[in-house]
Amino acid sequence: MARVWLGPAGIPKYVRKARDTVEGIRAVKELGLNAMEVEFVQGVRMSAEAASRAGEAARELGVKLSVHAPYFINLCSEEAEKAEASMKRLWDSIDRAHRMGAWIVVVHAAYYGGLGPDRCYEAVKERLGGLADRMSEEGIDDVVIGVEITARNNQFGNVEEAFGLAKELKRVKPVVDWGHLFARNGGAVDYGGVLDLWRTTFGDEHMHTHFTSVKYRNGRYVDEHEPISANMPPFEPLAEELGKRDMAITLICESPLLDQDAVLMKEILEKHGVELAR
Numbered sequence: 001m002a003r004v005w006l007g008p009a010g011i012p013k014y015v016r017k018a019r020d021t022v023e024g025i026r027a028v029k030e031l032g033l034n035a036m037e038v039e040f041v042q043g044v045r046m047s048a049e050a051a052s053r054a055g056e057a058a059r060e061l062g063v064k065l066s067v068h069a070p071y072f073i074n075l076c077s078e079e080a081e082k083a084e085a086s087m088k089r090l091w092d093s094i095d096r097a098h099r100m101g102a103w104i105v106v107v108h109a110a111y112y113g114g115l116g117p118d119r120c121y122e123a124v125k126e127r128l129g130g131l132a133d134r135m136s137e138e139g140i141d142d143v144v145i146g147v148e149i150t151a152r153n154n155q156f157g158n159v160e161e162a163f164g165l166a167k168e169l170k171r172v173k174p175v176v177d178w179g180h181l182f183a184r185n186g187g188a189v190d191y192g193g194v195l196d197l198w199r200t201t202f203g204d205e206h207m208h209t210h211f212t213s214v215k216y217r218n219g220r221y222v223d224e225h226e227p228i229s230a231n232m233p234p235f236e237p238l239a240e241e242l243g244k245r246d247m248a249i250t251l252i253c254e255s256p257l258l259d260q261d262a263v264l265m266k267e268i269l270e271k272h273g274v275e276l277a278r
Contacts, residue, residue, distance in 0.1 A: 002242040003277040005064045005250040006266055007035035009210065012259035021046070021054040029061040033262055034276050037066045037252045038102060044070065044092040048099055055100035062278075064250060065102035066146075066208060069093040075127045076110035076120040076156060087127060090145075094131070098140045104208050106146040106175050110156035120156050125165060132171035146175035146208055151183040151221055158184060159194070163201055173202070177210040179254070182233040183221040189233045191241045199247060207247065211235060211265065212254040227257045228264065236268055243272035 011024030012031065021038060028036045038054065040046070046054075058065045070093070073086040093105045109128075112120045128145055135143065147165055150157035159181070162174035176198075182189040198207050213230035214221060228235050242249065255261035266276065 002245050002274050003248045004242065004269060004274055005035035005248075005277055006262060006269070007033040007037070007063065007252060008258040008262050009037045009068065009252050009254040010039040010258065011036075021050065022057045025054060025057045025061060025063050025065075027259075028063050031259055031263055032266065032276075033259075034062060034278075035064045035066070035250050035252065037068055037106070038096075038100070039068050040093050040096070041068055041071050043072075044089060044096060046096050048096070051096040051099035055102075058101060065097075065100055066250065066252065067093050067097040067100075067102045067105045069105050069107040071108060073107055074110050074113075075124045076113055076115050078114055083127070087131065091131060091134070094135065094140065094143055094145070097143045101142070103142065103206075104144050104146045104173065104175070106148050106208070106210075108150055108155065108157065109147050112154055112156060117156070117161075121161055121165070124156060124161075125168060128165065128172055129169055132169055135171060143171075145172050147172055148175040148210070149177050149181050149184070151177075151180035151214070153184070159197075163197065167201065173205070173208065175208050175210065177254075178233055178238065179210070179212045179214040179225070183214050187216070187232070191238045192244075195241055195245060195247065199245075204248070207249040208252075209249060210252045210254050211238070212261075225254055225256055227255050228253075228261045235265055236272075239265075239268045239272045239274060242269065243274050248277070 007028050012027040070089045077083045097105045147162045166172045213226035213232045215224040253262035
């Protein structure tokens, strides 16, 4: 049976008004969930001290933390200034993750731009490899970089790229965003196939994923999230597949109905015999 960590992408906002990350972690626990992703998507504005306080609360309450790095990252930028700024944003995210005990930093790594897919892959590998070396030098051995599977064909991050990088770089793991994968595949997702690819590639290692439904307009993907009731993709088949497997996995809910849908996902998992890890 799968061991599942489940929670919202950010501070719960409907069930309880939490003012900061520590209160958000407490709200997650009150909701009966056991994970939360700390969102730095508009920039790393959390102090080192605040990160430490968040880590203390998460350890006390048994909530598994992850971090999402800023959206303004492009490791394939041909402008040196932009590439360096991207590296700094990612490094700051890693530093705060380490201080709060978050185990993974999720990143939208790059756009192909003028480099094209092959050269972009090499640029991302070189820059993430440099960050991994710096992590080793500074004793950060409890954080991995999660390269997210992206939705658009002009973005770095299809399944082959994300899994390939992780096989080449020790400190990197792919992060499967099921909604993005559904969009990138033109409205299809093989949950069982991807879960089996993870097990074949990484064995019993913990898998980190995101879930939301996504919006289509005139048959084209629009970069907007939908409540999971939209069923694009449907969540229940994923719950069914997890009920058949012995693996450790985090599911971060990115629906606009952040905590309500996370609780609904928990109910659907339980319907298929999958309980949250304790």
